[in-house]
Amino acid sequence: MRLENDLLLRVAQGAEVERPPVWLMRQAGRILPEYRALRAKLSGFKELVETPALAAEVTLQPVDILGVDAAIIFSDILVIPEAMGLTYEMIEKKGPSFPKTIQSQKDIEDLIEGGDAASELTYVYDALALTKKELAGRVPLIGFAGAPWTIFAYMVEGGGSKTFSKARKMLFREPELAHALLEKITRTTIAYLKEKVKHGADLIQLFDSWAGILSPALYKEFAIPYLRQITEALREEETPVTVFAKDAWFALRELDALPCQVIGLDWTQNPADLRKLLQTDKAFQGNLDPCQLYAPGEKVAEATKKMLATFGKKHIANLGHGVYPDTPLEGVRAFIQTVQAHRY
Amino acid sequence: MRLENDLLLRVAQGAEVERPPVWLMRQAGRILPEYRALRAKLSGFKELVETPALAAEVTLQPVDILGVDAAIIFSDILVIPEAMGLTYEMIEKKGPSFPKTIQSQKDIEDLIEGGDAASELTYVYDALALTKKELAGRVPLIGFAGAPWTIFAYMVEGGGSKTFSKARKMLFREPELAHALLEKITRTTIAYLKEKVKHGADLIQLFDSWAGILSPALYKEFAIPYLRQITEALREEETPVTVFAKDAWFALRELDALPCQVIGLDWTQNPADLRKLLQTDKAFQGNLDPCQLYAPGEKVAEATKKMLATFGKKHIANLGHGVYPDTPLEGVRAFIQTVQAHRY
Numbered sequence: 001m002r003l004e005n006d007l008l009l010r011v012a013q014g015a016e017v018e019r020p021p022v023w024l025m026r027q028a029g030r031i032l033p034e035y036r037a038l039r040a041k042l043s044g045f046k047e048l049v050e051t052p053a054l055a056a057e058v059t060l061q062p063v064d065i066l067g068v069d070a071a072i073i074f075s076d077i078l079v080i081p082e083a084m085g086l087t088y089e090m091i092e093k094k095g096p097s098f099p100k101t102i103q104s105q106k107d108i109e110d111l112i113e114g115g116d117a118a119s120e121l122t123y124v125y126d127a128l129a130l131t132k133k134e135l136a137g138r139v140p141l142i143g144f145a146g147a148p149w150t151i152f153a154y155m156v157e158g159g160g161s162k163t164f165s166k167a168r169k170m171l172f173r174e175p176e177l178a179h180a181l182l183e184k185i186t187r188t189t190i191a192y193l194k195e196k197v198k199h200g201a202d203l204i205q206l207f208d209s210w211a212g213i214l215s216p217a218l219y220k221e222f223a224i225p226y227l228r229q230i231t232e233a234l235r236e237e238e239t240p241v242t243v244f245a246k247d248a249w250f251a252l253r254e255l256d257a258l259p260c261q262v263i264g265l266d267w268t269q270n271p272a273d274l275r276k277l278l279q280t281d282k283a284f285q286g287n288l289d290p291c292q293l294y295a296p297g298e299k300v301a302e303a304t305k306k307m308l309a310t311f312g313k314k315h316i317a318n319l320g321h322g323v324y325p326d327t328p329l330e331g332v333r334a335f336i337q338t339v340q341a342h343r344y
Numbered sequence: 345m346r347l348e349n350d351l352l353l354r355v356a357q358g359a360e361v362e363r364p365p366v367w368l369m370r371q372a373g374r375i376l377p378e379y380r381a382l383r384a385k386l387s388g389f390k391e392l393v394e395t396p397a398l399a400a401e402v403t404l405q406p407v408d409i410l411g412v413d414a415a416i417i418f419s420d421i422l423v424i425p426e427a428m429g430l431t432y433e434m435i436e437k438k439g440p441s442f443p444k445t446i447q448s449q450k451d452i453e454d455l456i457e458g459g460d461a462a463s464e465l466t467y468v469y470d471a472l473a474l475t476k477k478e479l480a481g482r483v484p485l486i487g488f489a490g491a492p493w494t495i496f497a498y499m500v501e502g503g504g505s506k507t508f509s510k511a512r513k514m515l516f517r518e519p520e521l522a523h524a525l526l527e528k529i530t531r532t533t534i535a536y537l538k539e540k541v542k543h544g545a546d547l548i549q550l551f552d553s554w555a556g557i558l559s560p561a562l563y564k565e566f567a568i569p570y571l572r573q574i575t576e577a578l579r580e581e582e583t584p585v586t587v588f589a590k591d592a593w594f595a596l597r598e599l600d601a602l603p604c605q606v607i608g609l610d611w612t613q614n615p616a617d618l619r620k621l622l623q624t625d626k627a628f629q630g631n632l633d634p635c636q637l638y639a640p641g642e643k644v645a646e647a648t649k650k651m652l653a654t655f656g657k658k659h660i661a662n663l664g665h666g667v668y669p670d671t672p673l674e675g676v677r678a679f680i681q682t683v684q685a686h687r688y
Contacts, residue, residue: 165668168635215611250612267559291512324509
């Protein structure tokens with residue numbers, strides 16, 4: 001199906017566009033009263049993730065209500081560990097928690113992996129297909145997954161952490177075990193993302209949320225090779241890929257060398273400096289500080305214009321991280337409208 | 345009093361030394377069984393902080409037991425907000441929590457500040473004087489404080505946070521209010537650190553633990569000017585100062601421009617690259633990944649040697665962050681011994 005608004009894909013493919021496309025990480029979520037109303041009727045977060053009609057509904061909300069230039073399927077990066085055999089719970093105000101974690105070779109051997117694991121996630125593929133149908137070509141649909149290191153971090157640590165010291169400990173004490181787990185996560189993620197593309201994802205984003213807690217040497221050893229495997233596997237699909245490795249300022253050359261089309265930037269990055277440094281043709285995505293949207297609308301507009309000037313062309317406008325749940329809609333709308341009024 | 349081992353001070357002052365000094369951030373703490381035994385007898389963390397004889401005892405433990413080249417007074421950066429009028433609780437396994445936080449101009453007006461606040465902290469000064477006496481000139485004694493932005497973050501947020509979005513929100517919505525609070529924190533910190541020097545601190549370290557969550561522009565506006573005020577005020581004391589702004593890779597030029605003698609580096613930094621980039625004469629402190637100490641002793645020694653080679657001279661050996669509480673002593677000792685066996 002031909003897309004009415006294909007700005008996102010054109011930028012990812014390196015084509016000229018009249019203005020940057022704009023969407024927000026976590027746009028399908030608690031910033032919208034319509035989301036909160038639906039969510040209040042449910043038993044929990046996972047019911048929403050696992051019910052295709054509901055996931056599709058909240059995926060469409062920001063397209064309908066905010067007019068963003070892309071939809072991103074409502075889901076969670078932790079469906080992958082779950083499909084591999086580690087169930088998680090989403091605890092209100094605390095975040096994810098895994099009753100069972102990966103500690104030994106036996107734990108890794110017991111995991112389901114690859115296509116077998118990916119085939120557990122039909123609810124995600126159904127949600128994609130349904131969303132795609134309901135979008136009716138208005139905007140592209142983004143599919144996503146966690147990067148292997150980030151998924152590994154949750155599977156070993158058992159939940160969120162300031163330091164992820166248990167997960168990092170395995171890299172130092174049992175590097176072969178760590179690689180074995182990362183391999184399984186990677187094979188599963190590839191199978192999963194290929195299914196996502198098959199069911200309607202127009203672009204894939206990989207989130208390496210915990211990239212910044214690894215040293216450059218560890219990131220090169222335990223993260224980059226698996227991102228490479230995934231991005232190379234996705235080349236066959238001809239679907240563009242965005243890699244967003246938060247706080248990985250020290251690995252940008254390595255990220256740039258991956259066969260992906262877009263690099264996501266957090267708000268500590270200066271895209272103009274980075275464009276010069278990397279001499280890259282890739283598009284950049286980002287990177288307004290999510291807290292900027294707490295400011296009054298006119299201040300948001302001003303900061304957004306400044307950001308657009310720093311990026312220049314080859315830019316997908318977004319925040320530098322997921323939008324915070326208590327962000328006022330005034331700030332969100334000012335951000336989106338300022339980008340959409342921009343012309344190169 | 346003349347110090348027997350003044351390696352730390354000589355490096356900070358730019359003198360030639362035969363080998364790098366070594367100490368560990370959080371060395372007085374849960375890594376030592378002797379600390380845990382003492383701590384188990386007390387009502388809580390704050391009893392230890394507020395009882396000079398006990399604080400001195402745990403400060404001396406790593407000098408006596410591990411043979412590090414410096415002592416750092418056992419205390420907490422949050423004594424500053426407390427002296428200003430915001431009491432905190434230290435909740436086991438959760439971290440600090442402030443029942444009352446700063447939300448309005450009135451809250452800021454109500455704060456005690458400067459010398460009046462600093463004079464509340466006699467237990468810290470007594471602990472320093474007692475430690476200094478018991479050290480009897482063996483090694484230098486380090487005093488410390490949180491950097492104003494980090495103290496601000498706790499006072500507004502009310503505790504630890506992944507995003508410190510409430511604290512950052514104030515920077516965007518009420519920048520004048522934020523500056524007013526930062527001014528008061530700064531004046532208090534200066535008075536406090538001058539007292540610390542008077543009571544025996546040979547070197548001062550400023551911890552900007554939450555530097556990395558600000559954008560470069562915000563860090564320049566809300567952090568650097570206050571670090572400058574403190575480092576300039578401490579010039580009069582002729583006491584060297586270390587500034588450790590964790591994850592502030594984007595502000596290293598600005599940190600280098602401060603009148604401090606040492607820059608602390610986290611484990612994402614490559615000191616050799618940084619030395620070239622900054623062309624600085626300052627000493628660097630750091631930066632082994634704390635998780636490296638989980639590895640077997642011989643691997644720790646190997647990684648430590650590699651680190652020493654990357655730093656070259658003008659180096660104070662340390663981890664890139666505080667030592668994690670569950671670190672095996674084998675790793676800690678291998679780290680210290682490898683540095684102490686090194687010769688330039």
